[in-house]
Amino acid sequence: MRHVPHVPLPRIGMRVVKTAVSVMLSYALFVPFGLMYHEELGGVLGQLGPTYACIACIICTQSTLGQTVQQGISRLIGVAVGGCLGIAALQMGTLLDDPWVRMPVLGAVCVAGVWLCLLIKRPTACGMACILPCVILISRVTGDVRYYYAAARIIETVAGVTIALAVNALLPDHRKEERGAPTPQEFLQSIKPLCVIGDPVGHSLSPRIQGAMLKASGLDAQYRYGARQVPAGDTCRFLAHAAAEGYAGFNATMPHKEALVPLMDELSPDARMYRSVNTVCIKGGRFYGYNTDGVGFLQALREVDMDPEGRKVLLLGAGGAAKAVAPKLIQAGAERVFVANRTVERAAALCAWDEEGRMVPRDFRPETLRALAAECTLVVNCTSLGMTGTAGQFEDLTFLEALPHGAGVFDLIYSPAKTALLERAEALGHPISNGLGMLIWQAVFALECFTDTRLDRPAMAAAARKALEEEHTPALSSGGAGEEKGT
Ligand code: NAP
Numbered sequence: 001m002r003h004v005p006h007v008p009l010p011r012i013g014m015r016v017v018k019t020a021v022s023v024m025l026s027y028a029l030f031v032p033f034g035l036m037y038h039e040e041l042g043g044v045l046g047q048l049g050p051t052y053a054c055i056a057c058i059i060c061t062q063s064t065l066g067q068t069v070q071q072g073i074s075r076l077i078g079v080a081v082g083g084c085l086g087i088a089a090l091q092m093g094t095l096l097d098d099p100w101v102r103m104p105v106l107g108a109v110c111v112a113g114v115w116l117c118l119l120i121k122r123p124t125a126c127g128m129a130c131i132l133p134c135v136i137l138i139s140r141v142t143g144d145v146r147y148y149y150a151a152a153r154i155i156e157t158v159a160g161v162t163i164a165l166a167v168n169a170l171l172p173d174h175r176k177e178e179r180g181a182p183t184p185q186e187f188l189q190s191i192k193p194l195c196v197i198g199d200p201v202g203h204s205l206s207p208r209i210q211g212a213m214l215k216a217s218g219l220d221a222q223y224r225y226g227a228r229q230v231p232a233g234d235t236c237r238f239l240a241h242a243a244a245e246g247y248a249g250f251n252a253t254m255p256h257k258e259a260l261v262p263l264m265d266e267l268s269p270d271a272r273m274y275r276s277v278n279t280v281c282i283k284g285g286r287f288y289g290y291n292t293d294g295v296g297f298l299q300a301l302r303e304v305d306m307d308p309e310g311r312k313v314l315l316l317g318a319g320g321a322a323k324a325v326a327p328k329l330i331q332a333g334a335e336r337v338f339v340a341n342r343t344v345e346r347a348a349a350l351c352a353w354d355e356e357g358r359m360v361p362r363d364f365r366p367e368t369l370r371a372l373a374a375e376c377t378l379v380v381n382c383t384s385l386g387m388t389g390t391a392g393q394f395e396d397l398t399f400l401e402a403l404p405h406g407a408g409v410f411d412l413i414y415s416p417a418k419t420a421l422l423e424r425a426e427a428l429g430h431p432i433s434n435g436l437g438m439l440i441w442q443a444v445f446a447l448e449c450f451t452d453t454r455l456d457r458p459a460m461a462a463a464a465r466k467a468l469e470e471e472h473t474p475a476l477s478s479g480g481a482g483e484e485k486g487t
Pocket of ligand 1: 317342364384385387392393412413414436
């Protein structure tokens with residue numbers, strides 16, 4: 001049997017149908033004029049024919065509705081520019097009969113047309129701006145007929161563009177059927193990278209948390225999240241790299257949170273207040289800095305029924321985490337926040353934020369803590385005491401015994417899952433919570449920033465928690481080696 005070569009044929013899809021319909025309509029519209037087309041008839045009507053309308057239709061129906069409008073405008077501008085230049089050149093009269101004059105004039109007119117169209121940022125108008133003078137100058141049209149000729153081309157183009165616009169609007173969008181499934185390469189290229197940067201970053205739970213949330217929200221088709229070890233001093237370099245590589249954003253942990261502040265184009269009110277950035281979004285080459293620690297903390301607190309409104313709070317520590325937590329407690333309506341810190345000056349500096357004196361600095365001696373605990377209904381630990389991997393432990397936890405019945409104890413530490421502070425508080429019958437909720441909620445808010453989407457927040461938090469539980473995250477068990485702070 002003879003081998004018959006396979007000749008690929010173009011598919012008759014919506015684009016072809018639209019082109020055919022609009023060309024037929026244009027032709028039908030101009031048939032009467034086409035039949036009487038004759039230069040000597042004079043007047044605009046005598047010059048009309050279907051050619052330019054059909055060309056406009058063919059070009060415009062290759063695009064979407066919005067692009068059709070732009071194409072149409074460009075074609076009209078091109079016709080107007082070309083028509084004016086061609087007619088202006090015709091003022092040279094009989095001189096143009098000499099081809100040695102006509103040729104350079106035509107070249108100059110075309111250059112002028114292209115230059116004018118580019119000047120008004122309409123490159124697609126250049127074609128018509130050149131074609132029309134060519135037709136006017138090369139054809140044997142003479143006298144007033146030249147003006148009718150130019151007007152006829154404009155009318156034809158307007159009619160063609162209008163027909164194309166109507167056909168494009170009335171028939172289904174051809175892009176949907178043409179789009180088809182993306183190739184694996186296209187698919188990979190469309191995925192925007194996200195990550196957490198830090199040093200160390202190996203123990204970060206953020207990739208697991210964000211990965212689970214991306215999957216649960218279906219956004220994993222658009223984003224992927226990883227971890228990048230970025231040493232101190234390399235913050236600026238990483239920013240440039242992230243922008244060049246098309247990152248949608250990244251989270252930051254030690255030691256970059258403060259270093260990012262002056263590098264941002266814009267800061268959220270919280271990031272500006274804490275002078276610390278834990279979430280960076282990159283849009284249009286600009287850097288937007290957020291800090292989701294405070295809102296994450298507040299959400300986690302409310303989730304375990306420890307809403308600070310109207311409470312007196314004993315806040316332990318005045319480091320980086322306390323800077324985000326203390327103002328949020330005040331903003332959420334805490335009556336007073338006693339900031340007890342080993343270095344009292346640090347506590348005083350933190351309390352200076354509240355000009356109304358609702359934040360009060362205190363020392364960290366056991367007797368001070370005992371006295372404060374007696375009047376507080378919420379304790380929040382923002383020190384690193386009790387965290388896995390640090391040698392430090394509370395020397396004295398007797399202050400917990402002074403707490404009123406039912407007072408809540410919230411520890412920002414989540415590794416181990418239950419610090420000595422929480423164990424003791426639980427044994428005394430107090431409601432307790434570790435910092436895992438805060439870690440998860442700050443991630444939920446960060447993901448909303450990255451994706452510019454309002455997500456199903458409870459579903460996101462649940463997915464993250466489930467992923468951490470399923471993987472038996474070592475950092476969350478008492479024997480873990482995680483030393484991560486926050487993100
Ligand atoms: P930081 O800036 O280093 O501050 C540490 C705080 O602990 C300071 O107030 C420090 O007091 C105090 N401290 C350290 N050793 C002490 C000791 N032996 N006795 C008394 N006080 C001591 O750390 P951070 O960034 O604020 O983080 C604090 C904790 O919060 C960490 O365990 C971190 O993992 C946790 N965290 C959790 C989340 C979350 O999402 N759950 C987020 C952020 C942080 P001085 O001022 O006197 O040094």
